[in-house]
Amino acid sequence: MQKQGIYTIQENAPLTREVYRMVLAGNTGAITAPGQFVNIRVEGCYLRRPISVADWDDNTITLIYKVVGEGTRRLSRMGGPGAALDLLVGLGNGYDLDCCGKAPVLLGGGVGVPPLYGLAKRLWRRGITPTALLGFGSADEVFGEREFCALGCPTMVATVDGSYGHKGFVTDLLREAGMRYDYFYTCGPEPMLRAVYDACDCSGQLSFEERMGCGFGACMGCSCKTKYGTKRICKDGPVLKKEEVVW
Amino acid sequence: MVDLSVNLSGLHLDNPIIPASGAFGYGAEFAELYDLDILGSFSFKGTTKEPRFGNPTPRIAECDGGMLNAVGLQNPGIDAVLAEELPRIRQYFHKPVIANIGGFSVDEFRECCEKIDAADQVGLIEVNISCPNLHAGGLNFSATPEGAAAVTRAVRQVTKKPIYMKLSPNVTDIVAVARACEAEGADGISLINTLLGMRIDLRRRRPVLANETGGLSGPAIFPVALRMVWQVSQAVKIPVIGIGGVDSAEKVIEMMMAGATAVEIGAANLVDPYVCPNIIRALPGLLAGLGVDRISDLIGTAWKNK
Ligand SMILES: Cc1cc2nc3c(=O)[nH]c(=O)nc-3n(C[C@H](O)[C@H](O)[C@H](O)COP(=O)(O)OP(=O)(O)OC[C@H]3O[C@@H](n4cnc5c(N)ncnc54)[C@H](O)[C@@H]3O)c2cc1C
Ligand SMILES: Cc1cc2nc3c(=O)[nH]c(=O)nc-3n(C[C@H](O)[C@H](O)[C@H](O)COP(=O)(O)O)c2cc1C
Ligand code: FES
Numbered sequence: 001m002q003k004q005g006i007y008t009i010q011e012n013a014p015l016t017r018e019v020y021r022m023v024l025a026g027n028t029g030a031i032t033a034p035g036q037f038v039n040i041r042v043e044g045c046y047l048r049r050p051i052s053v054a055d056w057d058d059n060t061i062t063l064i065y066k067v068v069g070e071g072t073r074r075l076s077r078m079g080g081p082g083a084a085l086d087l088l089v090g091l092g093n094g095y096d097l098d099c100c101g102k103a104p105v106l107l108g109g110g111v112g113v114p115p116l117y118g119l120a121k122r123l124w125r126r127g128i129t130p131t132a133l134l135g136f137g138s139a140d141e142v143f144g145e146r147e148f149c150a151l152g153c154p155t156m157v158a159t160v161d162g163s164y165g166h167k168g169f170v171t172d173l174l175r176e177a178g179m180r181y182d183y184f185y186t187c188g189p190e191p192m193l194r195a196v197y198d199a200c201d202c203s204g205q206l207s208f209e210e211r212m213g214c215g216f217g218a219c220m221g222c223s224c225k226t227k228y229g230t231k232r233i234c235k236d237g238p239v240l241k242k243e244e245v246v247w
Numbered sequence: 248m249v250d251l252s253v254n255l256s257g258l259h260l261d262n263p264i265i266p267a268s269g270a271f272g273y274g275a276e277f278a279e280l281y282d283l284d285i286l287g288s289f290s291f292k293g294t295t296k297e298p299r300f301g302n303p304t305p306r307i308a309e310c311d312g313g314m315l316n317a318v319g320l321q322n323p324g325i326d327a328v329l330a331e332e333l334p335r336i337r338q339y340f341h342k343p344v345i346a347n348i349g350g351f352s353v354d355e356f357r358e359c360c361e362k363i364d365a366a367d368q369v370g371l372i373e374v375n376i377s378c379p380n381l382h383a384g385g386l387n388f389s390a391t392p393e394g395a396a397a398v399t400r401a402v403r404q405v406t407k408k409p410i411y412m413k414l415s416p417n418v419t420d421i422v423a424v425a426r427a428c429e430a431e432g433a434d435g436i437s438l439i440n441t442l443l444g445m446r447i448d449l450r451r452r453r454p455v456l457a458n459e460t461g462g463l464s465g466p467a468i469f470p471v472a473l474r475m476v477w478q479v480s481q482a483v484k485i486p487v488i489g490i491g492g493v494d495s496a497e498k499v500i501e502m503m504m505a506g507a508t509a510v511e512i513g514a515a516n517l518v519d520p521y522v523c524p525n526i527i528r529a530l531p532g533l534l535a536g537l538g539v540d541r542i543s544d545l546i547g548t549a550w551k552n553k
Contacts, residue, residue, distance in 0.1 A: 001279050002276075002279065002280070002520075004280075004520065004521065041518065041519075045309065046309055046310070046311070046312060046313055046314055046465055046466075046518065047307070047309045047314055047517070047518060048518055088520070210304050210305070211304065211305040211306070211307045211308070211455075212307060213306075213307045213314060213316060213514075213517045214270075214276075214516075214517035214518075214520075216276050216520065217272065217275075217276045218270060218271055218272045218276045218277070218516065218517060218520075219269065219270060219272075219307075219316070219318065219517050220269075220272070220292070220301065220306075220318045220321040221304075221306045221307040221316060221318060222304065222306070222307075223300070223301065223304065223306075223318075223321055224304065225300065230300055230321070235276070
């Protein structure tokens with residue numbers, strides 16, 4: 001259930017040229033699953049900006065975001081003593097961990113990687129070590145590899161231009177490594193989600209993006225069709241099970 | 248004690264604050280956050296005869312001081328609203344609710360209003376005539392006095408509940424449209440709906456919205472809405488609900504001084520889900536500061552004092 005709150009910025013620093021990591025302190029009680037997101041009020045922008053929860057503990061939330069426009073640019077400049085943000089937290093359904101199989105694989109693309117970290121950590125706490133396949137454009141965009149390795153996850157990176165790790169897409173890693181997996185979790189740009197959907201024979205969960213008005217289910221701005229009827233990405237998603245996805 | 252109550256054609260409201268249609272769903276998401284009974288009422292999502300998925304996405308775009316939407320009247324249809332949504336609403340809202348009805352033909356409006364007339368929970372029907380008339384080349388009903396009159400006449404025949412015609416601002420002469428509704432027996436006027444606008448994505452060189460154009464709402468439209476409430480409330484004898492860009496107690500009072508009897512709040516709920524309770528809390532102090540002890544005394548004072 002969503003909650004509104006004021007969160008103080010503890011940390012806001014670049015991980016790569018365009019991607020920032022922000023740590024916010026405040027009440028995290030509303031967050032119930034990895035893959036949920038927060039909706040951030042940014043001074044100077046009318047609508048809030050949705051960003052996935054990359055990780056959280058009892059009193060901090062970690063967000064990892066890419067500067068792509070006015071809102072994220074403004075976010076990247078925030079910080080300093082007393083700096084705070086108005087957040088709606090606990091939004092969306094998040095990933096369901098109960099059906100993760102014995103050997104889940106996580107496939108992340110760009111800023112789709114962060115929510116998978118929070119997921120990996122919680123799978124790990126259940127005694128399950130997922131494999132992490134991370135995809136980026138090129139070497140200077142890569143982040144997160146060390147964090148997945150630190151959890152003990154077998155981790156592989158692909159870059160489109162081949163400047164780091166394997167040359168190609170995350171789905172190429174899946175094939176090349178000849179790895180065994182029985183469930184998948186993915187987050188990234190829609191063409192990647194589609195490729196993962198087509199590449200994986202097993203069941204899995206995909207996290208979608210849509211432009212949002214509210215982020216908590218009130219405006220019908222983010223609706224999509226599924227095999228089980230119309231769903232709101234912000235409230236009934238952003239995570240959909242493979243079986244319900246309609247492309 | 249400041250008296251916040253107002254009266255909409257016999258429907259008593261504890262205060263003039265009403266979340267606007269389309270920005271509040273059927274209320275459930277907000278009922279998780281606060282007690283909806285503090286509201287004057289709320290206007291539920293525009294409901295049509297058949298279920299509608301609405302437009303393709305993206306349906307939302309942003310601009311300075313507001314947003315554009317092209318949701319396309321997504322709703323489960325009047326029968327599902329009667330069978331499922333209204334019973335659900337009853338669990339968290341214990342006052343008369345405002346039923347917002349949309350339609351694409353005069354017959355559709357009539358049928359929906361006839362059905363909703365049977366629901367005792369509904370205290371007032373708000374008829375959104377800013378929809379395209381599929382039998383008139385897609386021109387919206389609210390675009391001409393004749394179109395607005397035709398819908399008003401049809402729905403007036405099927406219900407005794409107060410009927411408020413919700414007008415589009417995308418017209419040359421809003422007063423003529425409002426007068427046509429009044430002449431056909433409308434009990435009140437709701438205005439304004441969104442202003443038609445668009446944004447273009449520089450990288451894709453295409454409109455941001457899949458529907459290409461959409462309705463502008465938010466603070467950017469407040470002066471336009473205020474001006475139309477000012478004009479219409481002087482031209483008709485029936486009450487006017489002021490809608491458009493309201494996000495503070497100050498703007499509520501401005502709207503009422505311009506001639507609104509009650510005020511609806513739309514987009515502001517999306518960015519600040521607590522905007523309505525915050526306004527309701529702020530009103531008494533603000534009114535006391537202005538030396539006002541009955542909010543209804545303010546209605547139209549800006550033109551009455553001319
Ligand atoms: C559920 C969800 C989770 C997300 N998680 C992350 C994350 O963890 N890290 C990250 O970097 N990004 C994430 N995004 C994308 C992020 O919301 C956008 O990059 C951001 O809103 C862009 O804002 P802007 O002002 O910089 O860009 P602008 O292009 O100036 O924004 C204009 C408008 O479009 C919207 N918009 C633009 N791009 C997107 C997009 N891709 N998805 C949704 N709305 C968009 C903005 O919110 C704003 O309303 C997520 C999106 C969703 C829906
Ligand atoms: C996302 C969204 C959906 C809307 N849907 C409806 C609707 O179904 N029926 C209707 O009469 N008005 C609808 N409106 C218009 C609002 O009720 C209101 O008239 C308009 O947004 C202006 O008010 P605001 O500036 O406070 O948002 C919608 C507005 C928004 C932002
Ligand atoms: S963004 Fe408003 S319902 Fe999803």
